[in-house]
Amino acid sequence: MSAPEPIRSIVIVGGGTAGWMAAAALARLVRTGVSVTLVESDAIATVGVGEATIPPIRTFNAMLGIDEMDFLARTQGSIKLGIDFVGWLHEGHRYSHPFGEFGFDIEGVKFYQFWRKLHGQGAASWIEDYNLCAMAMKAGRYLPPVPDPNSVLSRLSHAYHFDASLYAAYLRGYAEARGVRRIEGRVLDVALRGEDGFIESVLLEGERRIAGDLWIDCTGFRALLIGAALETGFESWSHWLQCDRAVAMTATSPGTAITPYTRATAHQAGWQWRIPLQHRIGTGYVYCSSDISDEDARATLLANVEGEPIRDPYVLRFEPGRRKQLWVRNCVSLGLASGFVEPLESTSIHTIQAGITKLLALFPDRGFSPVERDEYNRLTIIQLEQIRDFIILHYHANRRTTGELWRRVREMELPETLARKIELFRRRGRFFRYEDELFAESSWIAVLLGQGIIPEDYDPLVDAIDPADVRRKLDRIREVFARAAEAMPRHEEWIARNCPAPAEPAPAQVRKHA
Numbered sequence: 400m401s402a403p404e405p406i407r408s409i410v411i412v413g414g415g416t417a418g419w420m421a422a423a424a425l426a427r428l429v430r431t432g433v434s435v436t437l438v439e440s441d442a443i444a445t446v447g448v449g450e451a452t453i454p455p456i457r458t459f460n461a462m463l464g465i466d467e468m469d470f471l472a473r474t475q476g477s478i479k480l481g482i483d484f485v486g487w488l489h490e491g492h493r494y495s496h497p498f499g500e501f502g503f504d505i506e507g508v509k510f511y512q513f514w515r516k517l518h519g520q521g522a523a524s525w526i527e528d529y530n531l532c533a534m535a536m537k538a539g540r541y542l543p544p545v546p547d548p549n550s551v552l553s554r555l556s557h558a559y560h561f562d563a564s565l566y567a568a569y570l571r572g573y574a575e576a577r578g579v580r581r582i583e584g585r586v587l588d589v590a591l592r593g594e595d596g597f598i599e600s601v602l603l604e605g606e607r608r609i610a611g612d613l614w615i616d617c618t619g620f621r622a623l624l625i626g627a628a629l630e631t632g633f634e635s636w637s638h639w640l641q642c643d644r645a646v647a648m649t650a651t652s653p654g655t656a657i658t659p660y661t662r663a664t665a666h667q668a669g670w671q672w673r674i675p676l677q678h679r680i681g682t683g684y685v686y687c688s689s690d691i692s693d694e695d696a697r698a699t700l701l702a703n704v705e706g707e708p709i710r711d712p713y714v715l716r717f718e719p720g721r722r723k724q725l726w727v728r729n730c731v732s733l734g735l736a737s738g739f740v741e742p743l744e745s746t747s748i749h750t751i752q753a754g755i756t757k758l759l760a761l762f763p764d765r766g767f768s769p770v771e772r773d774e775y776n777r778l779t780i781i782q783l784e785q786i787r788d789f790i791i792l793h794y795h796a797n798r799r800t801t802g803e804l805w806r807r808v809r810e811m812e813l814p815e816t817l818a819r820k821i822e823l824f825r826r827r828g829r830f831f832r833y834e835d836e837l838f839a840e841s842s843w844i845a846v847l848l849g850q851g852i853i854p855e856d857y858d859p860l861v862d863a864i865d866p867a868d869v870r871r872k873l874d875r876i877r878e879v880f881a882r883a884a885e886a887m888p889r890h891e892e893w894i895a896r897n898c899p900a901p902a903e904p905a906p907a908q909v910r911k912h913a
């Protein structure tokens with residue numbers, strides 16, 4: 400029996416963030432003789448949003464060999480140290496989800512366990528005072544993290560805000576320079592192979608036909624390959640994640656400050672994002688269409704925009720959930736074609752990255768072994784469900800008094816996986832991260848505490864350590880973090896010094912041998 404033949408050609412359909420991220424990452428295969436083609440239609444707009452990220456994006460850029468400063472400059476990028484949640488627990492309340500870790504563990508016991516004991520005794524301030532990212536967010540300041548664990552700056556972690564269309568253009572330059580072929584044209588039809596239903600080719604306008612071995616569906620909510628052609632079902636999560644629309648726009652920045660964080664502000668029927676870039680603010684209202692009309696959502700957004708509108712508000716519709724399978728036959732779906740949970744924790748671009756990484760780790764041959772495909776689906780579904788649970792937590796644990804949406808989500812039944820997590824934490828602050836879970840313990844702790852879930856008790860091991868010593872340590876951490884944050888440059892000054900956007904766009908700068 401002869402071994403299956405290697406993949407000779409990959410066709411990516413769609414040129415939004417998902418398509419160009421996939422093209423950039425797969426471009427290295429061109430060197431091995433594989434052809435990589437991206438088909439996109441200028442006549443069909445990309446979704447036009449998706450500008451906040453989470454820290455693993457740095458790994459993706461590093462994998463491509465992208466220079467961070469060049470990348471930030473060319474995408475009008477800024478630094479994101481976390482999210483500022485306004486009004487989520489109740490009206491007037493505020494907390495942050497910073498990316499860095501809280502304090503330092505003591506003798507193998509989690510920092511937040513000590514904090515819980517001292518806070519309960521009135522001897523510790525709110526947990527954010529023990530997180531350097533949170534302190535830098537409050538001060539509007541930034542310095543890059545350093546790898547030396549003896550430096551306090553090792554406690555920092557960051558992601559980016561960037562202009563979505565510039566990011567796609569940046570990656571396009573990268574991919575084309577490495578041999579990815581771009582074909583402009585609208586896909587009209589998808590031809591399936593008679594014997595096994597695999598995708599054989601697509602028909603483009605102008606009677607052009609493109610064939611390929613491996614197909615990547617990046618056609619956004621249309622899901623032309625995985626959905627329309629392969630008829631893969633969709634699992635809706637709309638009973639938990641009830642927001643199903645967003646009205647989005649861009650506006651001028653109100654002043655010179657560029658906040659190093661995303662803001663998420665709860666409104667009556669949903670919430671509003673605010674993403675600061677170098678040249679503008681991206682903002683939008685994510686809402687539940689059964690609680691507010693599009694017109695009222697638009698009016699709410701306009702009433703809560705600080706600068707002058709640049710792009711008029713436009714409405715996007717979506718259904719939260721995922722494809723029942725993400726890899727079907729010879730087609731892998733990425734981005735919005737594979738599913739979507741709302742952008743509250745900026746996870747969508749990450750799921751593209753995670754999909755690409757898994758595809759590379761399980762890269763098939765033309766035999767398309769079900770083992771590789773099934774593992775891809777298994778791992779991806781676990782991760783999507785963990786992200787789903789994290790988002791639901793923000794909604795469910797609310798004590799807001801205005802807005803029917805907030806009452807419904809407070810009273811709804813939770814996925815069992817999340818209910819268990821909350822109860823374990825509520826009892827004694829216990830937390831476990833399962834199966835390569837995306838969000839770190841510190842992220843869950845930030846949101847659990849921020850949403851008012853304070854453990855009833857703490858780990859008994861805390862009492863094994865001298866309380867006076869613990870208190871001294873906590874006071875010292877708070878002091879050192881506060882001083883370190885104040886000593887950082889203001890975020891906008893750091894940008895101006897290190898990665899100001901050029902007046903004229905220029906080609907991407909990438910390290911050799913990337």
Ligand SMILES: Cc1cc2nc3c(=O)[nH]c(=O)nc-3n(C[C@H](O)[C@H](O)[C@H](O)COP(=O)(O)OP(=O)(O)OC[C@H]3O[C@@H](n4cnc5c(N)ncnc54)[C@H](O)[C@@H]3O)c2cc1C
Pocket residue numbers: 412413414415416417418438439440441442443444445446447448449450451452563584585586587617618619620621623645647683715717733734735736742745746747748749
């Ligand atoms: C309101 C909202 C806010 C968001 N905010 C964030 C965020 O802050 N952070 C984050 O990580 N993610 C966010 N996302 C998700 C993020 O926008 C997407 O994950 C990301 O943009 C990827 O989109 P995409 O490439 O899958 O789809 P799209 O951008 O829709 O691209 C689809 C591509 O397919 C092409 N296409 C479609 N049909 C055809 C056809 N027939 N022939 C040829 N080409 C075709 C189009 O031309 C286009 O190039 C947000 C999403 C929404 C809805």
